[in-house]
Amino acid sequence: MPESSPSKIVVDARDVEKSFGQGANRLHVLKKVNLQARTGEILMLVGPSGCGKTTLLSAIAGTLKVDGGKIEVFGKELTKMSGGALTKFRAENIGFIFQQFNLIPTLSIAENVGIPLLIQGVSSGKALARSREALDRVGLGDRWKERPNKLSGGQQQRVAIARALVHEPPLVICDEPTAALDSKNGEIVLDLFSQVARTANRAVIIVTHDNRIFSYADRIARMDDGEIVEVRERPPGEKPHFVHEHAL
Amino acid sequence: MIGLALKMLFGDTAKYLMLVAGLFFATFLIVQQASVFCGLMRWTTATLKNVAAPIYVVESEVDQVNETNPLRDTDVSRVRSVSAIRWAMPLYSGIQRVRLDDGSFKTIQLIGIDGASLAGGPGAMVSGNLEDLRLPNTVVIDELATERLAQDKAHPIQIGDRFEINDIEARVVGICKAMRSFTGGPYVWTTYERALQYTPPSRKMLSAVIAAPIEGMSPEEAADEIQRQTGLRAYVNRGFGPSSRDVEDEKGKSFGDFNTSTVWWYVKNTGIPFSFGTTVVIGFIVGVAIACQTFYAFVLDNLKHLGALKAMGMSNFRLSIMLIFQAATVGIIGFGIGLAATSGFAMGAIQNQQPPFYMPWQIPVVAFLVIQLICMLAALMGIIRLSLYEPAMVFRA
Amino acid sequence: MNLFLKLLRYGSIALALFGFYAIVAVSRLQAQKETPPPGEPPVPPPQKPFKESVAATGILESLSENVAIGVPVPGLVVELPVKVNDPVKAGQTLFKLDDRDLQAEKLSTSAQQEISKAQIAVSEAQLAKLQSQLERLTSVTDARAISKDDLENRRRDVAVAEAQLSAAKAQLAASETAMKRIALLIDRLTVRAPRDGHVLQVNVRAGEYAATSPKAAAMIIGDTDRLQVRADVDEQNAIRIRSGQKAFGYLKGDPTVTFPLEFVRVEPYIIPKVSLTGASTERVDTRVLQVIYSLTRPESPPLYVGQQVDVFIEAPERHTKP
Secondary structure (H helix, E strand, O other), X not given: OOOOOOOOEEEEEEEEEEEEOOHHHOEEEEEEXXXXXXXXXXXXXXXXXXXXXXXXXXXXXXXXXXXXXXXEEOOEEHHHXXXXXXXXXXXXXXXXXXXXXOOOOOOOHHHHHHHHHHHHOOOHHHHHHHHHHHHHHOOOHHXXXXXXXXXXXXXXXXXXXXXXXXXXXXXXXXXXXXXXXXXXXXXXXXXXXXXXXXXXXXXXXXXXXXXXXXXXOOEEEEEEOOEEEEEEEOOOOOOOOXXXXXXX | OHHHHHHHHHHOHHHHHHHHHHHHHHHHHHHHHHHHHHHHHHHOOHHHHHOOOOEEEEOOOOOOXXXXXXXXXXXXXXXXXXXXXXXEEEEEEEEEEEEOOOOOXXXXXXXXXXXXXXXXXXXXXXXXXXXXXXXXXXXXXEHHHHHXXXXXXXXXXXXXXXXXXXXXXXXXXXXXXXXXXXXXXXXXXEEHHHHHHHOOOOOOOEOEEEEEEOOOOOHHHHHHHHHHHHOOEEEEOOOOOOOOOOEEEOOEXXXXXXXXXXXXXXXXXXXXXXXXXXXXXXHHHHHHHHHHHHHHHHHHHOHHHHHHHHHOOOOHHHHHHHHHHHHHHHHHHHHHHHHHHHHHHHHHHHHHOOOOOOOOOHXXXXXHHHHHHHHHHHHHHHHHHHHOOOHHHHHOO | OOHHHHHHHHHHHHHHHHXXXXXXXXXXXXXXXXXXXXXXXXXXXXXXXXXXXXXXXEEEEEEEEEEEEOOOOOEEEEEOOOOXXXXXXXXXXXXXXXXXXXXXXXXXXXXXXXXXXXXXXXXXXXXXXXXXXXXXXXHOOXXXXXXXXXXXXXXXXXXHHHHHHHHHHHHHHHHHHHHHHHHHHHHHXXXXXXXXXXXXXXXXXXXXXXXXXXXXXXXXXXXXXXXXXXXXXXXXXXXXXXXXXXXXXXXXXXXXXXXXXXXXXXXXXXXXXXXXXXXXXXXXXXEEEXXXXXXXXXXXXXXXXXXXXXXXXXXXXXXXXX
8 A cells, every 4th residue: 555645646647549439430539638636535537428437437447448648557657558467457556346336246245355355366265354354344344244135235335345445456446336326325435435535545536427426526527528628626625525315 | 266266157056057957968978878889889899708819810801700701620720830829729609599498589699619628618607617518418608698598587597407509409507697799699608519510500610710829929929920820810809999910901991909890890881880979979069059158148147247357457367267167167067967877877787788888988088078178168258258358348337 | 045056056066076986986887797808718728849830630540540340241240249348369250240041051052962962872873884784795795696786875875874973073063162152151241350459349239230331330440559640730731741740649628638649651642621520510621631640558548549639740830921
């Protein structure tokens, strides 16, 4: 866990270009996008569907090759790394939280949480112990034997967060973490994220269009049509809080 | 990692059972049919097993033991005159008819052996004395004959019972163990001279000369020497398999081992191998079809999770290992269950000597490799599908 | 995971493990059911006495061959003074055939002889009578007392009587010869041993009809003190046979009995193989060279004429190019 001072830039994407398809069907998804993320902060990528925010997230996570530009994460240039090196890089540095949680239904939640450790080559016994600790932190330590489908959506997402954090990655990437959650669970999850970013000094990048959670973001990058149209810092003094629907 | 793979596999019970069932079916078809084929082919060499002399000398154009062109009586002496031979004895082998008391006929495989040395006699007696064959009008029968030649099941033939071979009396003085013949007739031993009396006369009656090499000489060398000295065809009786004496010439392949030659004759001249071969191939195809399709469906089902693993930094290599391990596991389990079913069949077949069953160790080994090949094919399809799956796709739920 | 699914999972694994175990058991059972490979023949076949030898089947005969006694004419056997195994001297009666027809003929011939003798007496008396009459006439000196014709007639009568006497004597001689002939014929019906030896086989009994060409000879005699072996060598091996080659014989059925053989001769004429088993089904299908060896009858075990022997003759192998 890199112990670094606040506001250290760990993700630096410059002039990132990406397009899908060929010829007339060619779709220019990312147009010279620049984005930075810092440790200790939650960065939210927001925007309408198809604006390219997920593509940008994929590129930053090292799961997608971009056509142009440069992405540096922890000083390493992802755009110049080979596939194998990228895979290894992802395993060591990035925690993933998916919209559908993507927990493997046939494994217990502790086993699911342990997967990133297994990928790193930790023995299964140690992995289990550490994943139980991680589950403790998300408040599910006593249910480690159960299978994901026995849990509610929010609990599953907490399992997913435990999985993303179990190997203590410096960068956590979340794709629509609250899309499948009700407000109560959403709040619990976002509180967890804030805690992760602040106390462990990690960079958390969240792609979302869930405006209930915007206030948790230290910075919000708004995207539209492949470009970042606005980067807004959270006004000083504003407390992060969950905007409940009835309050809107 | 391995545990992860196994849990994923066993978690999907329906697909797991489907995979195992397909591979079980393929294994059973392949092993059982191949073994029945081997058993049937082995029956064709039953005479060679029951009269287990190291060397068989036959007429020069004879390819198989069940249909021999007879030799002249003095050929025994000619073979005996070869210095590489320790002993050589006459052998009569032919299918004869037995008349039972109720007038019905049964065919038997009549074996005539040298009355003095009793060379070529049965390997294991159940009751009675082989030496009693020297008494007049006596025969030694195998266990099958005790039922086959009996009037009814309740009264099997015993020592002292009589029947008629071509209207000449035969008295049973011994019961022995013997392998079943291809034609289904039980084996009946008697002396060579008496066998000639039981047999309708023809000009030449000596089916074969059985011989053994002198000390320190291999049957192969001795057989070569017999062929050189007498011009007769000498085969060794080692058991099925390639031999140093196999020759390939313009007339086709000829074998130095009589078992191989006999089996090859049946393979060449009958439709038996084609029939069994078809079933084995069907077993293979069924296995491939079910296993590949189910496994592919399994991979597709888990693609989302596998993609997540890929995104989380699991390399393609490790994912492939997982898939291969899963495929190999169902392969082993399906194969094992197939073996269990085959064993059930085999136990009955071996106890009853019917239907034919003989499983050389090569059959399960080759079947295992074939099943694993099927599994690897299935795994390969999954691996290809997975490698086409970009980890970024996991974000597009 | 409910119990049923667990059962399926572990059950399938257990079944698979059982399958592996079972197939090994099947393999074991199969190997156990395998008819054991017969080892050596129950009675060890004869050991070859020579490195390179020609094998032949032979039959024991008495030395100088067995004599199958023939019958001069077919007839009933009336007397059989010898038994099997009796030693016989040359000229000793072996058996007699029924000679009653000849004896009957002898009776009538001897009657004929008496008649001939009486005839001679009659003729002699007649001649004496005529001679005395002639003497009386010739003693009459008066020529007128007897006619010349009368005297001539008397002389002729004497000549006739003399001729009649010779005829009667010839008759007697003829009947005596007939007697001798019958005696010879009767003697012929007594079959005698042509030479010293033992009676090996008797195939006729008193009262049986002995034919001239029977399937088996009426009696076989031979010398059993010295035996000989007639070995049949396949004509294809004949080329390897030389006179004087050493040989060993083995009694068929007991390979422990072995005896050295002494070369006698090679039969110069190759003949069709004669059946040794004697079964009517056995056929002549090859020609053989016969080689004769002699042997001294061993003290023990007893050898019998007519026994089959396996003969190994020391003869170098033909070394043909493969």
